[in-house]
Amino acid sequence: MNTTETNTIKKPKMGSPVGVGGYVSTRNSCKLCAPLGASLVFKGIEGCVPLLHGSQGCATYIRRYMISHFKEPVDIASSNFSEESTIYGGSRNFITGIDNIIKQYKPTVIGIASTCLSETIGEDIPGHIRHYQEANEGNGKTLPTFIHASTPSYAGSHAEGFHNTVLATIKTLAEYEKAGSHVTILPGMVSPADLRYLKELLSDFGIKFTLFPDYSETLDNEYTAEYQLIPTGGTPIHEIQRIGNSKAVIEFGSMFNKTALRSKDKGTIQTAGEWLESTHYIKNHQMPLPIGIAATDRFIAALKDITGLELPEYHRKERGRLVDSYVDGHKYIFGKKALLYGEIDLVEALAEWCREIGIEPYYIKSTDFETLRAEANNIKPDFLLGNSKGYYIARERGIPLVRVGFPIHDRVGANRMHHIGYRGTQELFDRVVNTLLEYKQEHSPIGFKYM
Ligand code: SF4
Known part of the structure; x- marks a missing residue:
């Protein structure tokens, strides 16, 4: 910790x-641990199963924390490091873990977060992903999309893990085709009810939007008689891809952006909104979470400004x-x-x-x-x-x-x-x-x- x-x-x-x-x-x-924030983001992607590359205890702790809060089943896979993998590397565990997830869950996305242990021993997760793809593509298998976020807990809290994973996901998936008319909302770490509220507000406004991440259903779902291995809901992959074509971005949590992330790597673009502004030339409206009349007025003014709607x-x-x-x-x-x-x-x-x-x-x-x-x-x-x-x-x-x-x-x-x-x-x-x-x-x- x-x-x-x-x-x-x-x-x-x-x-x-x-x-x-x-x-x-x-x-x-x-503060809680960084892969917890990453897992929350991955639960907000449609068809995604999170995998923590590290020891079993990290996944167990995070599952327990999330289940107790959301009162929902939370499946998080682990590559289950042993003493041997800690010394000789975790590539075999990684392959077995991915094979098992694909067999059992049939996910469209696997979100992989590193942990303190795998970061400390210098695991090359992008390399593991590449090797897995090279070995398995073209064998008649359709592989899921892989997203990797680097989330050592000694370099940040659950909040930093959350923001880093939003950035890593958008960097991995966002594409540019042609400028669109939709607005992307990056809401930060809010509740499922808050996410539903945002969707209702934007729909009532008549605004086309992408909300990412969206765990409003996956972590607050209706009762089903049969257990859903992957709960319904989440931002679909194609919507995350089209973030690169957004008309504008609204990113909540400017205080966090200005302090915690930037202090580690001064001058480098760090937040997802800032990255989109610099690489995709999409105007990023960064603002604190809209709590209170003044803060919500600021958010509504940005929506009006972007869309011209009332x-x-x-x-x-x-x-x-x-x-x-x-x-x-x-x-x-x-x-x-x-x-x-x-x-x-x-x-x-x-x-x-x-x-x-x-x-x-x-x-x-x-x-x-x-x-x-x-x-x-x-x-x-x-x-x-x-x-x-x-x-x-x-x-x-x-x-x-x-x-x-x-x-x-x-x-x-x-x-x-x-x-x-x-x-x-x-x-x-x-x-x-x-x-x-x-x-x-x-x-x-x-x-x-x-x-
Ligand atoms: S990632 Fe690090 S802080 Fe988080 S549970 Fe594992 S050892 Fe603890």
Whole structure:
């Protein structure tokens, strides 16, 4: 797991960091591993089976994390390194793994992510893929499409694994034929409900679009009597290929793009949107996740600008209801302190939203839960806003935790939770206000049933 982090606690727009220095090893890390992010992207491709090139434990850990959050079956294959493959290389395991996946799943795509072990011993995964194709093509076999993402966890978290895999997939598949009229949306790491919302919004707008990755069905599917080896849904290959012809790209998560990725390789084009802009000359509209009225207005303005279309009435009214609810709920939350944690993209967007509604956001950059716990003593937040891994801090302090993001392992419905757009903001706002009201009610010496 990740072992070195920088500890910085920020109270945004309030001057200097409130400060934590000292140790570098992490305890109870906030970050998850990079192939987990890669697996999430691969689950968002139609007909795709993810394969982790490394030891069995990595796939087991990632499956367990994703299943507990999404409450869906999550098949992730492993090339199952042993001591022997660690010393002599994993090419035989790779071939056996691919053969087994093709035999059992008949996938159209195999998404291959490296792990700490295979990266450390210098496995040549592109070479393994090439050798497999050379040995098997032309034997009457139709091989699946192979996508490879390099995702050592010591070089990045699950969020970096996610973004790197989006980039690797688009680099592998995007083609250019002629300029199209569709818009590509790169939504980042959002919930299945958020993805469904985006599809509904874009369809209502009348916009032709490609959404990638799209795990809105594969990780939140309907009940079927028979087990689906590969769940339905996901962005089809031909849609990813046509990303190269897009009229424009909208890429969420600019804070992450500007810091984490770029710091490793200064000056090099790193995000998928930026790569498309530089190689396919497609305008990339990079922006934070649209959480809050200002952030969603920014997203809608970009859509209008690209297409010349107007926001449909139904969604305009959702915005109006959100404004109305801010007026209704403002007095119950103004001046409260929220301690935020999670992926940078999400935390940055939530911090902007908190400022919009009068909540003071405190957030942590790249650290672990022990640091968060220690800082909670100084900040004395009124509530936590983050994933379920921070629950023990909320419990210890006797304050509420409003669950957002990934992972949420102690509740059902994480895949149906909205975060983005006017609708997602509305859901978040109601949850935050009602959570604080419930806390006040439960701790009132006389109680109340009217306000
Ligand atoms: S890839 Fe690395 S961090 Fe992730 S589970 Fe495997 S060993 Fe742990």
